[in-house]
Amino acid sequence: MRVHTMLTASPNMKWASFRLLCLVTCIYELATSRAALGDVEHVEDPAADGSFRQLAIAWVSDIHLQPHYSMLAHPKERCGRRRGEPTDSPESPGGIYLEVETGPELGRAGCGSSRILFDETLNFLNGLVIQSRAAAAAGNPTTSPTASSAPKTAFTHYPLPPINTILLTGDFAHARKDVDPNYLEDALKEFTSGLFERFPQNSKSIRQGHSGASASEGIQLVLVVGNHDFPPAALLPPQRTRAEASSEKVKGRLTLVQLFVITTSICALQDACALQTFLRGMYYSTDLREEPKMRVICLNTNFYAVKLRKAAIALIQSNKHELAGEETATSLPAAGEDAAEEADPAGQFEWLEEELRSARARGQQVIICGHVMPGLTVRLNEFAYFRDNWESAYTARYRDLISAYSDVVAAQLYGHQHEGTMVVLPPRGTQAWKDAPTAGPRCNPRQPNLPTALLTIPSISPQNGNNPTMRVLVFDGVQDNHQQPQEYEERERAGAGAYALADYAQYHLPLYGFVGHSGFGRTGPAFEFESSFQDIFRPFMRCAKPSQLSLASAAKGRKCSGPTRCIDGSTALQVADALERSPFAYAEYMKHRYAGGKDVASKAASCGSLAVTEEDFIECIYQMK
Numbered sequence: 001m002r003v004h005t006m007l008t009a010s011p012n013m014k015w016a017s018f019r020l021l022c023l024v025t026c027i028y029e030l031a032t033s034r035a036a037l038g039d040v041e042h043v044e045d046p047a048a049d050g051s052f053r054q055l056a057i058a059w060v061s062d063i064h065l066q067p068h069y070s071m072l073a074h075p076k077e078r079c080g081r082r083r084g085e086p087t088d089s090p091e092s093p094g095g096i097y098l099e100v101e102t103g104p105e106l107g108r109a110g111c112g113s114s115r116i117l118f119d120e121t122l123n124f125l126n127g128l129v130i131q132s133r134a135a136a137a138a139g140n141p142t143t144s145p146t147a148s149s150a151p152k153t154a155f156t157h158y159p160l161p162p163i164n165t166i167l168l169t170g171d172f173a174h175a176r177k178d179v180d181p182n183y184l185e186d187a188l189k190e191f192t193s194g195l196f197e198r199f200p201q202n203s204k205s206i207r208q209g210h211s212g213a214s215a216s217e218g219i220q221l222v223l224v225v226g227n228h229d230f231p232p233a234a235l236l237p238p239q240r241t242r243a244e245a246s247s248e249k250v251k252g253r254l255t256l257v258q259l260f261v262i263t264t265s266i267c268a269l270q271d272a273c274a275l276q277t278f279l280r281g282m283y284y285s286t287d288l289r290e291e292p293k294m295r296v297i298c299l300n301t302n303f304y305a306v307k308l309r310k311a312a313i314a315l316i317q318s319n320k321h322e323l324a325g326e327e328t329a330t331s332l333p334a335a336g337e338d339a340a341e342e343a344d345p346a347g348q349f350e351w352l353e354e355e356l357r358s359a360r361a362r363g364q365q366v367i368i369c370g371h372v373m374p375g376l377t378v379r380l381n382e383f384a385y386f387r388d389n390w391e392s393a394y395t396a397r398y399r400d401l402i403s404a405y406s407d408v409v410a411a412q413l414y415g416h417q418h419e420g421t422m423v424v425l426p427p428r429g430t431q432a433w434k435d436a437p438t439a440g441p442r443c444n445p446r447q448p449n450l451p452t453a454l455l456t457i458p459s460i461s462p463q464n465g466n467n468p469t470m471r472v473l474v475f476d477g478v479q480d481n482h483q484q485p486q487e488y489e490e491r492e493r494a495g496a497g498a499y500a501l502a503d504y505a506q507y508h509l510p511l512y513g514f515v516g517h518s519g520f521g522r523t524g525p526a527f528e529f530e531s532s533f534q535d536i537f538r539p540f541m542r543c544a545k546p547s548q549l550s551l552a553s554a555a556k557g558r559k560c561s562g563p564t565r566c567i568d569g570s571t572a573l574q575v576a577d578a579l580e581r582s583p584f585a586y587a588e589y590m591k592h593r594y595a596g597g598k599d600v601a602s603k604a605a606s607c608g609s610l611a612v613t614e615e616d617f618i619e620c621i622y623q624m625k
Contacts, residue, residue: 053477054161055291055499056132057367058125060470061415062459064174064228066112067186071104079111099621100604102511103525109465109512112174115190117468120509121460122198124527125470127151128507129163129199129219136162154529158505160472164290166199166219169415170226170371174461188229195221220289224298225282226371226415227308281346285355285366293364294410294475294499297355301370301414303345304394306387308372349397356405365410365499373414373454374398375423396428403427406569407446410475411455411501418459418466419593420506424572426451432573436580439573441542443566446498451569458508458595467508467597470527476502476565500566503534512597534565536592540578540585541571 066079073079098104106117113121127148132155173187199219274284282300302308344350359366374395378386388395402409402425412425426432427449435451444450458469477499508530510516515525578585590598599605607620 053291053499054502055165055288055294055473055475055477056161056163057473057475058128058163058166058470059169059413059457059473059504060121060125060166060460061169061457062171062226062418062461062463063118063121063168063191064112064171064459064461064463065118065187065191066114066174067190068183069107069112069114071098071101071108071114079108099618100600102515102601102603103509106509106525107462107468107511109462111461111463113461113468117460117509118190118194120527121468121470122194123148124150124154124507125166126198128154128160128472129166131155132160133162135159150526150528154505154507154527157529158532160505161474163472164218164220165222165288167222167224167296167369167413169224169369169413169457171228171415171459171461172223172226173228175228220286222286222296222298222369224369224371224415225300225302227302227305230282230302277351281348283346283348283351287364291499293497295355295359295364295366297352297366297368299352299368299370300346300348301372301374301390303348304374304390304398305372306389306391309391343393349394349401353401356401356408360405360408363497364408366405366408367410368402368412370412370414372416373412373423373456374425375454377417399425400428402452403449405448406444406450406452407448409452410499411473411567412452413473414454414456415459417456418461418464419456420458420469420595421454421456421593422567422572422575423454423456424451424569424576425454426569432576436573436577439542439570439577442570443500444568444570451573453567453569453572455567458593458597462511462597465512465594465598467510467512467595468527469506469508469530469595471504471506473504474502475499501568502565503532503567505532506530506592506595508595508597510596510601512601513591513594513599514596514602516602530595531592533567536588537571537575537578537585538565540582540588541574 069079071079101108105114106120107113128151131151135155172191199221200217201221274286278284281303283298285295285297288294288296356366358364372389374390375388376386377389390398402412406427424432424436426435430451432451457471458466460468460470462468477497506529507527509527510525575585575589579589600608603621603624607617607624611617611620
């Protein structure tokens, strides 16, 4: 059975074509043309003079924008009104639940993101961009007069390099069962219009970088397709292996390309190869405009997800007789093509291997991005459970590829989980649980066949009880040896001119867990700096032996300073080991995992301890406001 992407414009799937068009337009307004370099030609290193360089990439995932969000709808209805429902009123079935919510107008557990939360997210992100660029222009971590108070405060807690790239790892719209197709169209319209309003994408601003009229112009947006961002029929395989220019399916796909060319404002800058692979399977790659030595590979991992494949196969089987009546025997693919599509849907693995091989030959590094990550989901809801995210054959092939090119892979970033996790991806034949106790203390050298790390991020949507979250990833460039001679050997091991994911800052909007009192002139919850990876986990990491402190130094309060900071396979092994041996590491990990959420707000917990009746509880809540 083949499960594959099909861009079709059949009448009964008109809304599906619209959604795919939105994504095509959105993503390929963002792609940049890659330099026409051969595989053996290396990309020039802009930091060859030995100056210290950093990259900052903002990361947002799983917004689940809900246009008709209702804070009075019952949470079991995912906070959305059905057709014909009356206007919200305090007597609505969901109204009683508002008393334990911190900011129901923003979002609630069980629901997607309201338009207000979406705007708050974009505004805070825009403020961070403005603040980071102003500080870089001033040459010091000063505050920008044009940034709002929340980003200024957050920047004071954690100064950032200039942010020039924003990564969004899927699920832009919030889908419910039996949803009106117009609702899905509205969600994508609101998402794209809101995103481009804050971060314009046009030829002029891209050529000028951030020297244009707006401080947020010149931002490179990189989008990944999530499982809510296309209809189920998009997993049906097109007849792409046969030249049938006259077929309705091919006409539909060509129509989408034509509409894309018409609607994009920077069609002259499009990467033809990226467009081709996106239309084939909604995956593509692009170089960072800020740093061409870094390539971002955006995968469509929905092909491999167990739940999605089962749903797609069921859809194919249910339409089997209908499809048989529409297609002629000559247009159906051969059995050999079926097997090829099953082994490598849309040819994505073959393409990924070529991308990694090309990056190595050109002296580039890559950031792998996707929506559904490989590995396991392990949780406790009503009961403890675990399950594979991908079908095992695809996980094995992905692991083999990444392990073979671990010297090229700088980071692997995924969404979908609505939680921040770190997973070790070990080479085949190794047992990570045996390596964890002895991992570290140094970062992994740039060599193949080493363990790598998979990162997921808490979502913007508080659907699973997490607090809305975003991150800014900080990549440190390896310095030239004349800058810090004592680290020459380590830099040689890491690879001259390379970047390492060194840290990330995590920002959350506290709706659940400890919320505290709104201070700094705020009247309600707002995004704020929560923590950084190094702040949380470095105390549980092993220090490099050459940097271990003497008893005298420790008594003077000096801290253990290991080698160059990094977040890689060695780090992931150490964090996993710390979770097993330290209750403090476990507590910090779980708090960080849901950005401080996953429980009722502190105010509700306090009143729950002070009141013995519902009436007392509500009175307590009002008195604490």
